[in-house]
Amino acid sequence: MKRIGVLTSGGDSPGMNAAIRAVVRKAIYHDIEVYGIYYGYSGLITGQIEKLEIGSVGDIIHRGGTILYTARCEEFRTEAGQAKAIEQLNKFGIEGLVVIGGDGSFRGAEKLTEHGFPTIGVPGTIDNDIPGTDFTIGFDTALNTVIKAIDQIRDTATSHERTYVIEVMGRNAGDLALWSGLADGAETIIIPEVEYDMNDVVKRLRRGHERGKKHSIIIVAEGVGSGIDFAKKIQDTTQLETRVTVLGHIQRGGSPTGFDRVLASRLGAKAVDLLLNGVAGQMVGMESNVIVAHPIAEALAKEHEIDLEMYQLSQELSI
Ligand code: ADP
Numbered sequence: 001m002k003r004i005g006v007l008t009s010g011g012d013s014p015g016m017n018a019a020i021r022a023v024v025r026k027a028i029y030h031d032i033e034v035y036g037i038y039y040g041y042s043g044l045i046t047g048q049i050e051k052l053e054i055g056s057v058g059d060i061i062h063r064g065g066t067i068l069y070t071a072r073c074e075e076f077r078t079e080a081g082q083a084k085a086i087e088q089l090n091k092f093g094i095e096g097l098v099v100i101g102g103d104g105s106f107r108g109a110e111k112l113t114e115h116g117f118p119t120i121g122v123p124g125t126i127d128n129d130i131p132g133t134d135f136t137i138g139f140d141t142a143l144n145t146v147i148k149a150i151d152q153i154r155d156t157a158t159s160h161e162r163t164y165v166i167e168v169m170g171r172n173a174g175d176l177a178l179w180s181g182l183a184d185g186a187e188t189i190i191i192p193e194v195e196y197d198m199n200d201v202v203k204r205l206r207r208g209h210e211r212g213k214k215h216s217i218i219i220v221a222e223g224v225g226s227g228i229d230f231a232k233k234i235q236d237t238t239q240l241e242t243r244v245t246v247l248g249h250i251q252r253g254g255s256p257t258g259f260d261r262v263l264a265s266r267l268g269a270k271a272v273d274l275l276l277n278g279v280a281g282q283m284v285g286m287e288s289n290v291i292v293a294h295p296i297a298e299a300l301a302k303e304h305e306i307d308l309e310m311y312q313l314s315q316e317l318s319i
Helices: 016-029 040-046 079-091 101-114 139-160 175-184 199-211 227-238 247-251 258-278 296-301 308-317
Strands: 003-008 033-037 051-052 096-101 120-124 163-168 188-190 216-221 242-246 282-287 290-295
Touching: 003 016, 003 040, 016 033, 016 096, 016 188, 033 040, 040 079, 079 101, 096 101, 096 258, 101 120, 101 242, 101 296, 120 258, 139 163, 139 175, 139 216, 139 242, 139 247, 139 290, 163 175, 163 227, 175 188, 175 216, 175 290, 175 308, 188 199, 199 216, 199 227, 216 227, 216 247, 227 242, 258 290, 290 296
Parallel strands: 003 033, 003 096, 096 120, 120 282, 163 216, 163 242, 188 216
Antiparallel strands: 033 051, 282 290
């Protein structure tokens, strides 16, 4: 293999730049040329492709977002779209591809491999919802962003003796809600993986209030429903003054944490190693601090699992 491509796709996450940098530098270190594909699969179809040099990825390791930009692309879901993409790859003489993104992007990577084009997936999403890795790139940064926001809300919640509902990102996965809830001592954590009982939520709130707690923090993962609706229900039931904060896209941005930069560097480099060893259709991940690889199809066939022991712990510590 003499020339590879790299793209970022789907929702962006902090640390994607560090992963791009690792792919580019690792490849060049092995005398392989690297082409950057802009705007994900969309730019792949339209040929928005440029050669990247060592300097192209200078000064980006600490930046959020992605210098290659990202996109969602309906056309790529079709056979015709995928054929166009492979045509472009052939036109540029690219022989292997690294796709940095979430599970949707991995489905696209799997399609390319099925069509005979060697593709490796690097998990980049703040949701931490990809089986085959303990952590996805961006999760730790988003977690720390949420924690900082909740710390600040906690100050004002205490001053005014209010209940706060905080909606965090996570369509199908409650990891961000669970980890931030545990890290911030939230009274209640509502996640898609565990059914909740409103009576229990109210009971916990009242109990805390009666023993003189100055505030309550409830974290709701967006996948369960709107934080605004949830706050209204709580206020109507308890008559406790309840406010809501929807954290939104601040969770996607910001300078990646040290953890995410190191994870991204290790995973990006491993993706290049795999391509150079003739491997295709695999995703890289980290399990128990070891960098591993699994077939993408295998990972996509599995359901993401939440750590139920950790959920139980969060309940026990917030009595
Ligand atoms: P993420 O990668 O963050 O999960 P999406 O689910 O939006 O984001 O997926 C990103 C892109 O991956 C889609 O816009 C589409 O181009 C491609 N993709 C998703 N699912 C498939 C699929 N089943 N087949 C081919 N391409 C897909």
